[in-house]
Amino acid sequence: MKRNDIFVKALCSLLVICGLFLSGCKQNNKDHNMATKDDFMREAIALSIENVKNGGGPFGAVIVKDGEIIARGVNRVTASNDPTAHAEVSAIREAAGKLGRFNLSGCEIYTSCEPCPMCLGAIYWARLDKMYYANTKTDAKDIGFDDSFIYDELELKPADRKLPSETLLRNEAIKAFEMWNIKADKIEY
Numbered sequence: 001m002k003r004n005d006i007f008v009k010a011l012c013s014l015l016v017i018c019g020l021f022l023s024g025c026k027q028n029n030k031d032h033n034m035a036t037k038d039d040f041m042r043e044a045i046a047l048s049i050e051n052v053k054n055g056g057g058p059f060g061a062v063i064v065k066d067g068e069i070i071a072r073g074v075n076r077v078t079a080s081n082d083p084t085a086h087a088e089v090s091a092i093r094e095a096a097g098k099l100g101r102f103n104l105s106g107c108e109i110y111t112s113c114e115p116c117p118m119c120l121g122a123i124y125w126a127r128l129d130k131m132y133y134a135n136t137k138t139d140a141k142d143i144g145f146d147d148s149f150i151y152d153e154l155e156l157k158p159a160d161r162k163l164p165s166e167t168l169l170r171n172e173a174i175k176a177f178e179m180w181n182i183k184a185d186k187i188e189y
């Protein structure tokens with residue numbers, strides 16, 4: 001074997017070894033940087049703390065897809081005069097807008113507090129894969145955010161609830177349902 005050939009062969013081997021070493025480092029780095037469930041929850045908690053400083057309610061939420069946060073939400077009820085602007089609903093709106101779809105399957109939500117019935121309903125409607133929460137609804141009740149009465153109301157028949165309600169014009173309203181039922185090109189959700 002010529003001297004040049006040996007040199008080239010040695011150089012090639014060295015390059016292969018370097019390549020393997022670098023890709024190993026990259027893999028290690030990737031594993032090392034992978035955010036954990038605790039990291040995502042800490043972000044939701046940080047949002048809730050930041051929101052208190054900004055004059056909002058003590059609630060934050062993030063939505064995660066493929067190991068990355070794609071949406072964040074905080075409670076802006078008083079700031080935006082919107083009773084539905086809870087952290088979870090805000091995060092769901094942002095995630096759906098970003099992904100351009102109303103079905104958030106493949107995503108998970110981390111919320112700093114166990115959701116109220118509205119947000120829990122929104123989480124189901126959004127088809128989120130999983131929910132994580134930190135504070136419990138009892139913790140929320142202890143500081144004046146009592147949504148347990150709504151949970152209690154849901155158990156009751158409409159006539160027994162605190163919210164007075166009555167049915168009206170069902171025979172007229174049913175027309176929209178009949179139209180929907182026979183519509184061939186509807187987008188079901």
Ligand SMILES: [Zn+2]
Pocket residue numbers: 086087088115116117118119120
């Ligand atoms: Zn809520």
